[in-house]
Amino acid sequence: MPALWKLFLPLLCVSLAKASDVFDFLRPTIFPKVSNDKSLVEEWYFTQKVDHFNILDDRTWSQRFFLSNTTYNASTPVLLVLGGEWQIEPGHVNNGFIAELAERFGAFVIYLEHRFYGQSKPVPDLSLENLAFLTMDQAMEDTAFFAQSTKIQMGLDGPWILIGASYTGDMAAWARARYPHVFHAAYASGAPVLAKAGYEEYFEVVNTALLIENASCPSVIEAAMNELQILIENGLADNITTLFNLAERIDLANLNDLTFFRFQISAIFATLVQIARPGSNGIICDTLLSGQDNPLDTYSGLLRLLMQGNPLNVNTTKIVEKYRDQVEFSETSYTRQWIYHCCNEFGWFNPLSSPNQPFGQQVPLDFMLKFCSSVYGPEFTPERLEAGTARTNLLYGGKNPQASRIIYTVGTLDPVNPVQMDQDINPESPVIFIEGMSHCVDVTDASKPNDPQSLIDARQRIFNIFESWL
Structure with a gap:
């Protein structure tokens, strides 16, 4: 025991x-507990709208995010990691495969907290009236508005790549499809794309x-x-x-x-x-x-x-x-x-x-x-x-999305995989099946010398695909 x-x-x-x-x-969270060295990131807040779809509602709130404390080099990729139904922590992006991706491509990393979680509170409380602002539409607009504004304000003019795991894997894939002019590519690990x-x-x-x-x-x-x-x-x-x-x-x-x-x-x-x-x-x-x-x-x-x-x-x-x-x-x-x-x-x-x-x-x-x-x-x-x-599946396609430059990863022993992608839709949106793996291990954990070959091969394929897209 x-x-x-x-x-x-x-x-x-x-x-x-x-x-x-x-x-x-x-x-x-889908991330293992690791060192949360805050010296490796800077904590910032971004002004968001409470309701992106009502022009008469001028209320705003502060959305938390972490920035790499590295210097941005012109035209290098920006990895926008999406927080989900948890409080974001520096260790989620300082460690694991996300850090390896950043090192491999010299990328600048941003970790954005989801509305209603952690310190990102768009409303004073969780009354039913206020929970109405917790929707996929609002969260997607948060993501796009943040990226569009931050790109201009900070001069982050390289290709933006979304990274998400589990529910935020959905967000990454769907935001790439919905805002292709904002996001160059996406990596969706363990994403339950079929609403059911x-x-x-x-x-x-x-x-x-x-x-x-x-x-x-x-x-x-x-x-x-x-x-x-x-x-x-x-x-x-x-x-x-x-x-x-x-x-x-x-x-x-x-x-x-x-x-x-x-x-x-x-x-x-x-x-x-x-x-x-x-x-x-x-x-x-x-x-x-x-x-x-x-x-x-x-x-x-x-x-x-x-x-x-x-x-x-x-x-x-x-x-x-x-x-x-x-x-x-x-x-x-x-x-x-x-x-x-x-x-x-x-x-x-x-x-x-x-x-x-x-x-x-x-x-x-x-x-x-x-x-x-x-x-x-x-x-x-x-x-x-x-x-x-039905609306979610109509908007985003369920298991049959029509989008490009999205990598989906699926663990063959992930209990969530019945609602994940089950086949390649097109060559520009490959589905990588990782034999013997469970939920989101490919993106959350760091590479180890004794990793199963299926995991090693999957990560190498992810590197290769991103290299071709960049």
Whole structure:
């Protein structure tokens, strides 16, 4: 167990000291924890419009960004790295493959924080009225207006290249397509380009990743879930509460609480596969298999370890109240903002409904979508989300975008890959599949001597493509 914790602690990037539910746990940055040497960057703020689409609204706000402290050389590339649903940190661009790209091409690096996250607050609070300004359209306009203005003000006249990972991989690709006169190229790592209310395939990929490590690995999880079902059927709430270190005694007669409990204990585990680095899935399976004679004890012990002693809250009434009533910005949790965005434009919820995974099939999509209406109001219906995802796919093309000079990277063991690009659309927008890799490892992590050949080859291909485009 200690080896597992030592491996994953730098990757989780969450404030586990305050994690109390699955949303706190699942909203990490996609970057591993690294040195945040602020001497390597300068912190600046840029004046943005609150509403880019209302000429009568003259309100402004300050968007934070980091600049390389290097001297810009005329006509060299500018790498505009897009922050997402996290607070930007200098280490995200001082380290990892982004730093290697900058060194290779002598590029000037800018790291732009996303509206509503970190220190970039366009409105005073998170009231529903103010959350209306958290849209892809507004964020894209932020990006283009920033680039256009900064290019002129600072004389950054070289080609601008967008870099994004996960959701901001979408932003990078879509901004390149929408503003080709502003951005020369884009690199979209692990981008979920297809907006979709939910996709059960997420947990199927988790299953595949574990099967590759050991054919018996998922069966330990399945056995644990079967053992848990027996405890539920026998009404042994105290045993379950103790095993999973729940914040309060679980009410097994409350179907909402029980369903949410099932989702939490599955999704937290699945996160380990989503953030996996080379070798880490093997350690997960070794841990499970070493305790396969007592599968539920082993599985629950692993989750307690990951929660670092923090009790898990499965009371759906309290969870809904927590995020429904939150008005003030939080320095540690961005759940209210992010789920609002998903309930409006993206979806990307992960139901437990497929038979091709070991966690059970007792968390339907309609249960997950109820969170939208419970937290944000009755108008946040499945039909509204369906219209929102349809609009997103119409605007940006889903898995069939028509754009040039965009590199997409997809890890074959990334649980998010069912909504990522699955084939090359044209030679000018290649999709690089990285065998055995999970979510965004190619862009976030630094190159290491023992990297898998698939990752080495992918990065070399990225270098080669950018050289041809520059």
